[in-house]
Amino acid sequence: xxxxxxxxxxxxxxxxxxxxxLAVFLAPLRLGTASSQSVTxxxxxxxxxxxxxxxxxxxxxxxxxxxxxxxAALIAVDATVRLVLVIGLLGFSPIFFLIIVAGYVxxxxxxxxxxxxxxxxxxxxxxxxGPWLPYQMLGAAWAGMGAGYIGSLAPRLxxxxxxxxxxxxxxxxxxxxxxxxxxxEWPTLLGAASSPISWAPGLPLAGIIQxxxxxxxxxxxxxxxxxxxxxxxxxxxxxxxxxxxxxxxxQRFLVAxxxxxxxxxxxxxxx
Numbered sequence: 001x002x003x004x005x006x007x008x009x010x011x012x013x014x015x016x017x018x019x020x021x022l023a024v025f026l027a028p029l030r031l032g033t034a035s036s037q038s039v040t041x042x043x044x045x046x047x048x049x050x051x052x053x054x055x056x057x058x059x060x061x062x063x064x065x066x067x068x069x070x071x072a073a074l075i076a077v078d079a080t081v082r083l084v085l086v087i088g089l090l091g092f093s094p095i096f097f098l099i100i101v102a103g104y105v106x107x108x109x110x111x112x113x114x115x116x117x118x119x120x121x122x123x124x125x126x127x128x129x130g131p132w133l134p135y136q137m138l139g140a141a142w143a144g145m146g147a148g149y150i151g152s153l154a155p156r157l158x159x160x161x162x163x164x165x166x167x168x169x170x171x172x173x174x175x176x177x178x179x180x181x182x183x184x185e186w187p188t189l190l191g192a193a194s195s196p197i198s199w200a201p202g203l204p205l206a207g208i209i210q211x212x213x214x215x216x217x218x219x220x221x222x223x224x225x226x227x228x229x230x231x232x233x234x235x236x237x238x239x240x241x242x243x244x245x246x247x248x249x250x251q252r253f254l255v256a257x258x259x260x261x262x263x264x265x266x267x268x269x270x271x
Contacts, residue, residue, distance in 0.1 A: 011108075014053060014109065021142075024138075025180055028184055028186070028188060029186075029187060029212075046138050046141070047120055047137070050113040053112050054109060057109035057110065067110070070249055071106075071114060074102055075117050075121055076121065077098065078118045079118050081094055081095065081098070082095045082118075093230070095119075095122065096140070096143055096173060097231060097235060098242075099114050099115045099140055099147070100173065101147070101235065101239055102114050102144065102147075103145060103146070103147035103151070105246040106250060108147075108149050111141075111144025112141045112142070115142070116140060119140045120133070120137055131188075139177045143177065150165060163240055167235040167236045170232050170235045171228045171229070171231060174228025175221075178216075178223065182216055197214040197215040199211065199212075
């Protein structure tokens, strides 16, 4: 019989995966295009990491087999929403709404897995494969994971303050996702161009921050603002109802064992 893992292991796995992913995001700032040679391997590692995170959550009883089925259904729904509602309206996509709300209710491991796998499945549906996909997968995974940790604070906030905090988090995710994708794309897009906002090998940290900041303001800020505003509005308007529905699934499908079961004397089998 497999021993149950301690809940701290789940958080340690998430931290380890996130630290490794962040290193890969930052690598192009030093290595340029040389860091993009293992994109396929990186995408595979992100997908495997999502599966590992789910497995650890099962062993810590933060997920059940039925909730994993709910996870698969939500991934399919969200990926299909991205296909049907390819709004592309100056950067807005409804795909982050369900990732963030599901992570908020179900926990960080659920949110991490849903974010990563939703982007992967939607790539199959939209033919969206490319060197950007692993970075999108990890960025979406972090969006769901962070929402899970906000959900752990929700009982302290309660009601409308919790929804307001989640909506503001969605707003921040809209910008953060764009910044993360630009961190990977910036060195490969502009390379050794002579523009004052381009990446160049050997830049000091201050130079990287200054040039990247100027690049982001000039090329991506307005685009990301629509994604951020869309996240905020969807969470504020639809979040409460969806959160209630998902919470019912969690309550129904997740059994929390607090100790060994006790057999009453009047129903105990005779010796």
